[in-house]
Amino acid sequence: MSELFVLIPGRTSKQGCGISEGKFTDAYQSETTILQICPKDMQRLGLNEGDRVRLSSETGQVEVAVTAAKGDELPPGVLFIAYGDLSSRLMGGDTHGSGMPTSKGLDVALEKIA
Amino acid sequence: MSTATKNQAATDGSLKIVQDATCTFCGCVCDDIDLSVKDNHIVEAKRACVLGKSWFFNHYVDQRPSCLISGRPASIEEGIERAAKILAGAKYPIIYGLSDTTCEAQRIAVGIGDWIGGNVDTTTSVCHGPSGMAFQGVGEVTCSLGEIANRGDLIIFWGSNPAESHPRHFTKYSLMPKGMFLPNGRKDRTCVLVDVRKTKSAKAADIFLQIKPRKDFEALWILRALAQNLSLDPAEVEDETGVPLSAWQDLMGRMKQAKFGVLLFGMGLTMTRGKHLNSEALLALVRDMNAYTRFVAKPMRGHGNVTGADNVVSWQTGYPFGVNMSRGYPRFNPGEYTTADTLARREADAAMIIASDPMSNFSQAARERLLAIPYISLDPKETPTTRGATVAFTTATYGINTAGTVYRMDDVPIPLRPAFDSPHPSDFEILSGIERRVKALKAAVRL
Numbered sequence: 001m002s003e004l005f006v007l008i009p010g011r012t013s014k015q016g017c018g019i020s021e022g023k024f025t026d027a028y029q030s031e032t033t034i035l036q037i038c039p040k041d042m043q044r045l046g047l048n049e050g051d052r053v054r055l056s057s058e059t060g061q062v063e064v065a066v067t068a069a070k071g072d073e074l075p076p077g078v079l080f081i082a083y084g085d086l087s088s089r090l091m092g093g094d095t096h097g098s099g100m101p102t103s104k105g106l107d108v109a110l111e112k113i114a
Numbered sequence: 115m116s117t118a119t120k121n122q123a124a125t126d127g128s129l130k131i132v133q134d135a136t137c138t139f140c141g142c143v144c145d146d147i148d149l150s151v152k153d154n155h156i157v158e159a160k161r162a163c164v165l166g167k168s169w170f171f172n173h174y175v176d177q178r179p180s181c182l183i184s185g186r187p188a189s190i191e192e193g194i195e196r197a198a199k200i201l202a203g204a205k206y207p208i209i210y211g212l213s214d215t216t217c218e219a220q221r222i223a224v225g226i227g228d229w230i231g232g233n234v235d236t237t238t239s240v241c242h243g244p245s246g247m248a249f250q251g252v253g254e255v256t257c258s259l260g261e262i263a264n265r266g267d268l269i270i271f272w273g274s275n276p277a278e279s280h281p282r283h284f285t286k287y288s289l290m291p292k293g294m295f296l297p298n299g300r301k302d303r304t305c306v307l308v309d310v311r312k313t314k315s316a317k318a319a320d321i322f323l324q325i326k327p328r329k330d331f332e333a334l335w336i337l338r339a340l341a342q343n344l345s346l347d348p349a350e351v352e353d354e355t356g357v358p359l360s361a362w363q364d365l366m367g368r369m370k371q372a373k374f375g376v377l378l379f380g381m382g383l384t385m386t387r388g389k390h391l392n393s394e395a396l397l398a399l400v401r402d403m404n405a406y407t408r409f410v411a412k413p414m415r416g417h418g419n420v421t422g423a424d425n426v427v428s429w430q431t432g433y434p435f436g437v438n439m440s441r442g443y444p445r446f447n448p449g450e451y452t453t454a455d456t457l458a459r460r461e462a463d464a465a466m467i468i469a470s471d472p473m474s475n476f477s478q479a480a481r482e483r484l485l486a487i488p489y490i491s492l493d494p495k496e497t498p499t500t501r502g503a504t505v506a507f508t509t510a511t512y513g514i515n516t517a518g519t520v521y522r523m524d525d526v527p528i529p530l531r532p533a534f535d536s537p538h539p540s541d542f543e544i545l546s547g548i549e550r551r552v553k554a555l556k557a558a559v560r561l
Contacts, residue, residue, distance in 0.1 A: 017168035093479035099452030
């Protein structure tokens with residue numbers, strides 16, 4: 001059973017440092033493959049720290065581990081992931097005449113992997 | 115100045131100090147970093163932020179060969195020859211990246227684009243490219259970061275998280291400095307953050323407005339209406355933006371009363387549905403505000419010399435990014451000549467990627483196309499893009515190993531003061547070699 005969310009990929013300090021440390025390092029790989037969810041949504045969906053979920057957009061599908069967003073950083077219904085390979089796999093190729101693929105505010109379906 | 119010690123190899127265990135070195139990790143381009151260098155490694159970076167420290171401390175000289183052809187070590191001359199043949203022989207070659215190299219190297223890359231009749235596009239197209247389109251539609255009421263430090267009494271960040279992406283922006287330019295007209299620094303300023311997420315930057319703000327996702331355009335037009343004293347339906351405004359009308363009215367009151375208002379905007383606007391229309395709305399709001407007071411807008415630029423890329427491509431072609439040279443004169447059309455599109459539509463048949471990693475950052479369709487065509491990469495580090503390149507050059511790191519010029523996010527040029535030499539060639543040297551060979555190959559075809 002999947003549920004629709006809005007995904008916002010973005011910069012984090014660790015992801016930024018990871019670019020300099022090397023994209024094949026554990027630190028960069030770990031930072032860019034963890035999905036942040038609002039604690040209320042985690043509780044409602046019965047998700048625990050480290051559980052894996054499948055995210056599907058119109059054009060791609062990825063599997064990631066989840067973590068609760070700190071404090072009230074994320075409102076319900078919104079997900080966050082650091083920029084990287086996985087976030088880009090959910091982007092479409094169409095830029096709607098702008099040169100810029102829609103890279104933030106993506107509609108995604110979230111499904112818990114049993 | 116300690117740069118007089120230019121680049122002697124500090125391999126004898128002695129400590130070399132480079133004063134006022136320039137950090138090129140982000141668009142702040144802080145040029146007040148004091149580096150301590152020992153055995154060709156930076157051991158201290160005074161005043162650098164967390165991103166800057168990581169940038170300086172993680173630049174060991176890469177032990178990979180300076181050139182790989184199809185994954186096998188080759189001489190630089192062989193690499194240049196192969197690269198020139200790929201580019202000169204293609205029907206629709208593209209050049210992309212450029213935001214993490216010097217203006218001098220960018221200039222040569224544009225020249226190559228002209229010789230091969232290809233596209234020249236930079237990472238601006240997937241950063242503030244939509245703002246570049248909006249500048250052409252609305253104009254830009256702008257200023258330098260120094261003016262913000264000395265005058266800005268109302269600082270609004272919109273769709274930007276400087277605490278994580280530009281950590282020294284608050285302390286060096288926008289919030290903390292005691293300026294000519296702001297003797298008490300932070301106490302003389304009001305800071306507002308508008309964002310979908312309550313990011314780490316919210317702690318630095320006096321007022322945080324949490325809007326609904328993908329409602330920036332609507333929120334900006336509500337402010338434009340309030341600037342004109344138009345009456346709005348409170349229920350509709352809150353339902354649309356997630357923020358009460360009273361909060362928008364309060365913000366507009368502060369904007370009109372400010373002596374020098376500043377709107378600093380990030381990719382929360384440009385990467386979200388609406389894109390250039392979001393940036394246009396913001397620039398139009400700032401233009402409107404100048405009927406009441408002095409108000410300026412500035413995009414928060416990410417890469418160290420992405421602003422330089424805009425400047426150099428504009429000097430050379432008249433347009434900032436997404437430029438096509440196939441007819442012998444430059445044409446500009448985002449969506450047609452931009453790299454995300456030419457790759458995803460499988461139009462480009464050869465590429466040169468300079469200091470950028472589209473194999474990590476582009477859509478799946480674009481990545482698949484890039485992997486299917488011959489391409490050249492120039493990068494100091496190994497990335498998914500360098501791993502797939504037909505010809506991969508390992509180059510010296512700009513600012514750490516090579517001198518040159520970069521542009522800060524407010525279009526102010528800053529010189530680089532390198533710390534130590536690299537055994538690898540600079541982007542400028544490789545590109546100059548490719549340009550020479552491309553010119554010869556193209557001249558031979560014309561004969």
